[in-house]
Amino acid sequence: MNLIVALLALIAPAAALAQWAGTPPYIEAPNRAEREAPFQARIQHLSDGDSFVVRTEDGRRIPVRLSAIDAPEKNQPYGDVARRSLLALVEDKPLTIIPVKRDPYGRTVARVLVGETDVGLEQVRAGMAWHYKRYESEQAPRDRREYARAEQRARDTGLGLWAQPEPMPPWRFREQQRRRQGAALAPPVYALFSQSAC
Template sequence: MKSHFTRVLLLAAFLIFANTSSADSLYGRIVGIADGDTVTVLDATNTQWKIRLMGIDAPEKKQAFGQKSKEHLSSLVFNKQVTVEYSKQDKYGRTVGKILVDGTDANLQQVKAGLAWHYKKYQKEQSIEDRTIYAQAEEQARTEKQGLWIDPDLTPPWDWRHQRKSKH
């Protein structure tokens, strides 16, 4: 019993360490907003980074609330100095990360405003704490009918993209 408990503790410690140590940080200014979950950061070396906001999926530009989501993200981050915590790139070569403006999680703010979904398909890439907070924020936005949650016929962006692909 004791050795099993020790192994569980060691595994937990490893997972916590692995989760926190694998993240890198990028510092820069937001110089572009593509949509409600993708921005461009300019770092100190004048290198542009395309950032896909981790843990969320916002409506596409041509979807209902797509423009509102983009505008809200812009109001949070555009032309501001940010820290991006990241640990991977997506299949399009974008850096996937969490954007912090003066310590405030912009990704989470998109969900709280009801202008993005918590992207549960990729939630395992988030820390357990972020995963929990984002899920709770989405549930609260839904309950309070914030932003896109006022629409009873809502199509999540991942379904919308799939529908568009199958038409072509």
Template sequence: MGRVVRIADGDTITVLDGINAQHRIRLQGIDAPESNQAFGTQSKKNLSDMIFDREVTVEYEKTDQYGRLVGKILLDGRDINLEQVKTGMAWHYKEYQREQSPVDRELYARAEDEARNARRGLWAGADPIEPSAFRKEQKREREEAK
């Protein structure tokens, strides 16, 4: 349990715990647009509007290669990660879906399908680019510029 003190982007936050230790959290099961990508700003704002300066619970089992806890954020029992997908502000991160429970995998996949079909959020665009593909393209462009 802790208070959300920073929203880095649509899938990364910082939580301050009861002993004033800060923890960077990567939201499990979702991949939000990068800050410099279409809908990156909207995704961050959506997450901020839901949880900034609020007390949340973080359910986690692992740390990623950047030292962030990878977990599910709960606000009053509501799955905030899932809310990002439902509102069309993030993709269900299928590359890491094996780390989710079977129930969460199904819920997140269904939420993405529903957001896509309703053209909510990033799905309103003609051809949204998944953040993982966007990151790879950015990396390729940086390497070519050298």
């Protein structure tokens, strides 16, 4: 009986960890609250090719994630290039932030404009990001078509990250990282049946 209790005590956390590792914490589930009004801001800090922090005219700091795109992570090929590309688009320029939703991290997922220029679309056109089709339903049909065409043109011409033979999408890269971290945190199987558990 004690062996069974000891095994369950060890297996339950491992099962929970395995379930956690398979559940992406970054999933950007829509917040069903009313959509926020567009606002003006300027870049304060740039994280990567699709995320940054802005400062509003009234001094608030707001983390923003560009909607409908996914740029390479910092430690992926083209991650730094995508970040520099985004910086060139937004640095020292007034931004119009058009919120779409909030993600679980509290970031404002938004369409961002510099004048009439759609920053996310420009990243896709330059081959610095994928059109994130998982969330294309959050786009207007016209925008969805524009983003899809822009990605296809970048692919066809080998622009930016598309110069690589087989670029890994960031969502797949993040999933691999989570699996590796989960495997590193999970107790080895032999520990479940060690002498001390008997």
